[in-house]
Amino acid sequence: MSLSPLNFPSLPRELQGFVVKWLHDAEAQRFFRGNKYTKTLIEKRGIFPGYIAEIKIRIGQSSDNDFAVFVDVYPRHFRGDSSDKQQWLLNFNQFDSLAKSKTLWTALTRIPVYRCLSIDADEEELGAVDLDSFVEFLTFYRPACPLFAQIRRLHIDGEPEVIKVLLPHLHLSSIEKISVRLPFARIDTLVFQTYWTEILSRSHRDCPYVLVILLDEQTPWTMIDIESNARHFEFNCDLLELLETALNEILQKGIPSRDPNVTAQIRNYLSEADCGEMKCVHEKLLNLIVKNPGTKQVEIGALSASELAQFHYLHRQSSFKYYAKTLVSNAGVRVWLNERDTAEARVHYFIQTRDQREIVIVLFVDQKLDAPDPAVDVNVVWIPRF
Secondary structure: OOOOOOOHHHOOHHHHHHHHHHOOHHHHHHHOOOOHHHHHHHHHHOOOOOEEEEEEEEEEEOOOOOEEEEEEEEEOOOOOOHHHOEEEEEEOOOOHHHHHHHHHHHHHOOOOEEOEEEEEEOOOOOOOOOHHHHHHHHHHOOOOHHHHOOOOEEEEEEOHHHHHHHHHHOOOOOOOEEEEEOOOOOOOHHHHHHHHHHHHOOOOOOOOEEEEEOOOOOOHHHHOOOOOOOOEEEEEOOOHHHHHHHHHHHHHHOOOOOOOOOEEEEEEEEEHHHHOOHHHHHHHHHHHHHOOOOEEEEOHHHOOHHHHHHHHHHHHHOOHHHHHHHOOOOHHHHHHOOOOOOOOOEEEEEEEEEOOEEEEEEEEEEEEOOOOOOEEEEEEEEEEOO
């Protein structure tokens, strides 16, 4: 005798409240998009899809002006619909946050696959944040360590003082890629170095892929004295002038690492309104590399299959398309999900000799007209030869 599938939303509310804790995980996920009451019940129970695209921790103010931690959980196939995600609100100074926290971390530790953890501490909301209360909150409502041991990508955006308080409580042990965006247009270089030292001195020193967003006063070699076992550094520059400065510095001084086998990259999508047309950007950057002593332009055949494969891997990993797929909470980059290189793309290959050792350089420039604002995609990659 076959059994009919459970029609949970049609049950009386009293029965729903009893049955909800006996639902299988797949059933809970299926019924989550029911009516508002059903959704609330299942949120309290916790839904456990087998794959989480992103967990976003935001620190800000709740509706009653109390400081709180917001935990947003995005499923694998998040479509931009707020009903697809769960949101948990944990107030700093409310007793019921303890029960909510235990329920949340217990629920999340049952999920086998996580892709990204993003931390957002908006400085506009945190002007009066009580760091002592925040430390007390983290001490008593400690997140579950096994959960964060599974996170592969870490994205940090926000106020350094708050982030530095939060990081020691997360016990991130297996991060493969870390990116940090500071809420400043300009920052003192010593403060910049201190912040990065704090981040990488934790369990992130062995993180293989480090993405650094350079500000007005920083260049790639700002990172040279910061201890890191990274295998690859990616540098983002928002303006063409900053990108040219960074390119010149690495061409003249080398990759900013004491490990001679580390690869490096400068990548960004420059606004065409700020930098001019792709043709002008392409000519500027090409001339900078061609005129650099010890650098010669070569054909694609001069590169090995593994060198080309490494370039294509780094090209994909640094694309806005990859960024949109991994940081699904960022609605602004969702328009890049269908990004692809165009027929207008220009790619050049070079060999630079430094200290009797060869380094492959690849320059890629493309025009992305499908973006909300036309952009010039610039990617320069350095791959040392063994």
